[in-house]
Amino acid sequence: MRRYTLIAMNPILDALLSGSQPVLIDGAMGTELVRRGVRWRKHGLLTDADKVQQLHEEYLAAGAVLIRTNTFQLNPRIYLNVFRNRQHMRHIGAPGLEDLTPKLLRTSVRVARQARANSAKEKQAVIAGVLAPLEHCFRPDLAPGFEAARGEQLELARVLAEEKVDLLLGESMNTIAEARAVAEVAGAVGLPIWISFVIGPEGELLSREPLEQAIRAVEKLGAQAVLVNCAPPAEIGRALAKVKAATKLPFGGFAHIGRFSPPSWKFEFFPQFSETESWPPERYAAEARRWHDDGARILGGCCGTTPAHIAALAQALKTSAKGAKSA
Amino acid sequence: MSYSAIASKLGAGEMVILDGAIGTEILRRNVTWADHQLATRPEFVRGIHEDYIRAGADVISTNSFQLCRRALYNHFRDDKHRHQIGAADLDERANQLLAASVHLAVQARQSAAGGRPVAVAAAITTLEWCFRPDLAPSPKQAKGEYREIFQVVKDAGADLVLLETLNSISEARAALEVAKSLALPCWTSFVCDDRGRLFTGETMADMVAALEPLGVDAILLNCAPPGDINAGLKELLAHARVTTGAYPHIGRFDPPEWMFTDEYPPARFLQVATSWKQMGARILGGCCGTTPDHIAALGDLRS
Numbered sequence: 110m111r112r113y114t115l116i117a118m119n120p121i122l123d124a125l126l127s128g129s130q131p132v133l134i135d136g137a138m139g140t141e142l143v144r145r146g147v148r149w150r151k152h153g154l155l156t157d158a159d160k161v162q163q164l165h166e167e168y169l170a171a172g173a174v175l176i177r178t179n180t181f182q183l184n185p186r187i188y189l190n191v192f193r194n195r196q197h198m199r200h201i202g203a204p205g206l207e208d209l210t211p212k213l214l215r216t217s218v219r220v221a222r223q224a225r226a227n228s229a230k231e232k233q234a235v236i237a238g239v240l241a242p243l244e245h246c247f248r249p250d251l252a253p254g255f256e257a258a259r260g261e262q263l264e265l266a267r268v269l270a271e272e273k274v275d276l277l278l279g280e281s282m283n284t285i286a287e288a289r290a291v292a293e294v295a296g297a298v299g300l301p302i303w304i305s306f307v308i309g310p311e312g313e314l315l316s317r318e319p320l321e322q323a324i325r326a327v328e329k330l331g332a333q334a335v336l337v338n339c340a341p342p343a344e345i346g347r348a349l350a351k352v353k354a355a356t357k358l359p360f361g362g363f364a365h366i367g368r369f370s371p372p373s374w375k376f377e378f379f380p381q382f383s384e385t386e387s388w389p390p391e392r393y394a395a396e397a398r399r400w401h402d403d404g405a406r407i408l409g410g411c412c413g414t415t416p417a418h419i420a421a422l423a424q425a426l427k428t429s430a431k432g433a434k435s436a
Numbered sequence: 437m438s439y440s441a442i443a444s445k446l447g448a449g450e451m452v453i454l455d456g457a458i459g460t461e462i463l464r465r466n467v468t469w470a471d472h473q474l475a476t477r478p479e480f481v482r483g484i485h486e487d488y489i490r491a492g493a494d495v496i497s498t499n500s501f502q503l504c505r506r507a508l509y510n511h512f513r514d515d516k517h518r519h520q521i522g523a524a525d526l527d528e529r530a531n532q533l534l535a536a537s538v539h540l541a542v543q544a545r546q547s548a549a550g551g552r553p554v555a556v557a558a559a560i561t562t563l564e565w566c567f568r569p570d571l572a573p574s575p576k577q578a579k580g581e582y583r584e585i586f587q588v589v590k591d592a593g594a595d596l597v598l599l600e601t602l603n604s605i606s607e608a609r610a611a612l613e614v615a616k617s618l619a620l621p622c623w624t625s626f627v628c629d630d631r632g633r634l635f636t637g638e639t640m641a642d643m644v645a646a647l648e649p650l651g652v653d654a655i656l657l658n659c660a661p662p663g664d665i666n667a668g669l670k671e672l673l674a675h676a677r678v679t680t681g682a683y684p685h686i687g688r689f690d691p692p693e694w695m696f697t698d699e700y701p702p703a704r705f706l707q708v709a710t711s712w713k714q715m716g717a718r719i720l721g722g723c724c725g726t727t728p729d730h731i732a733a734l735g736d737l738r739s
Contacts, residue, residue, distance in 0.1 A: 202689050372470040
């Protein structure tokens with residue numbers, strides 16, 4: 110069964126994709142909130158929503174024209190997985206855990222929209238609702254199959270759509286099956302979809318499935334752009350060359366910087382990167398500008414990056430655009 | 437080794453007071469527990485151990501819940517991926533932090549015990565998530581990992597290992613065999629459900645029959661609400677010949693943190709513990725949600 114829903118026209122988004130200018134997206138949410146001292150519980154959305162909104166505002170002020178909801182890996186499984194089963198969660202878990210995810214998703218979109226409303230870019234920026242792998246983004250072996258993923262991702266997508274995100278972004282997709290599921294649910298809720306794949310050490314999807322095959326699969330399901338993310342800059346650069354050869358869609362990437370430093374007990378992804386100072390904003394911007402010069406149009410930052418990185422990238426892309434015109 | 441003092445107390449039928457929660461106590465003091473705070477705020481962790489010693493604990497447990505190589509490695513696809521994007525110290529981090537967790541407890545004893553015999557128990561849980569027996573590795577695999585962990589805590593000065601929140605007989609047996617092969621005193625503590633069974637559905641009778649012949653030093657129940665612990669303790673006491681004990685959690689698990697409730701203030705906590713003492717349990721303390729005040733209240737159990 111596939112439902113073909115009319116994908117809503119979004120003039121700002123269409124203009125971004127159809128133009129020839131670079132599309133600057135934001136940098137990291139999770140790692141930057143943690144770096145700023147936000148205790149990582151419920152994505153900061155219950156206790157530190159003001160800081161989440163503030164960070165969105167800083168990314169917009171830095172020049173981002175697309176901001177991503179702070180919903181990476183925010184789904185009911187991350188709570189259910191730490192209990193024996195649902196009954197156990199009801200028995201010893203805090204009240205309301207079962208219904209918490211939609212509530213947090215709604216808050217995440219609201220703070221992003223409020224940030225945009227407060228921004229000088231109110232009329233030009235779009236909000237992408239982030240759908241991430243349901244299980245740990247670095248564990249493709251745990252990923253659900255297509256059917257299960259579609260059912261669960263649809264629940265998340267519905268909430269994001271109700272709260273009026275402009276598009277959905279399947280981020281750090283680590284298997285083709287889950288990427289297809291995400292692309293399909295976007296169609297079902299009538300939203301444009303971009304898909305971004307997490308790149309493994311082999312330069313393919315983290316699942317080792319070929320990037321080219323993954324791109325073809327999501328193109329068929331109507332993806333409007335293809336990206337690669339959450340690998341170090343050098344790997345993102347190499348993957349972008351593959352993406353360029355594989356698609357005519359607008360494409361791009363956002364690398365992480367530093368080293369993933371997971372906590373010593375937690376179960377799901379925890380946004381903490383160390384040694385990020387080895388990639389100061391100017392160095393990252395120079396690298397990402399090269400990706401742009403090689404044809405990538407959509408650029409931003411993944412884990413470890415900050416508003417300063419996005420501001421530096423905005424600057425670098427300006428000079429890049431001038432360079433391209435004068436050439 | 438300070439375990440002999442504890443062993444003689446138990447041998448004489450006396451009560452032994454275990455400490456309360458470390459992880460949730462760190463959270464209650466408004467600090468994140470994401471990385472155990474062993475490297476970042478050692479004085480803070482040591483201070484909580486000292487508070488438990490001053491509250492009267494005979495045995496303090498290290499701040500090492502779920503701290504092992506596997507827990508860190510689980511965040512990556514495989515070795516290749518970890519080496520590509522992971523922090524440089526990850527291959528050594530678990531053992532370094534484990535050793536640090538024991539050192540902090542030993543230091544707290546030096547500064548706060550005032551000559552009273554206090555034993556340091558290395559708190560080690562299941563290799564995978566404590567509430568998920570479905571994820572447990574094979575016993576053969578588990579043994580290798582436990583051997584590494586126990587050697588680290590033994591070398592660092594732990595007096596015994598407290599295997600806590602265990603969820604299956606097979607993993608408990610694997611770990612216990614390794615502890616005994618290293619000549620470490622070993623208490624095994626299980627989470628149980630409201631029927632008084634392990635999370636695998638296995639019975640207390642089968643668990644006791646499997647562990648007693650291997651020389652387990654005590655069998656306890658932990659990390660369930662008092663009502664469930666009560667159900668489990670009835671079953672356990674009906675079958676166990678070794679010393680038994682319990683340390684329930686109070687409040688609610690609010691992942692990744694804890695929700696503190698006023699359902700079991702220290703006085704009521706003591707009432708529950710007193711009923712377990714009367715049933716025959718000899719080692720009593722607190723799991724998640726309990727505080728030094730709860731442990732101080734348990735002092736009345738000695739009378």
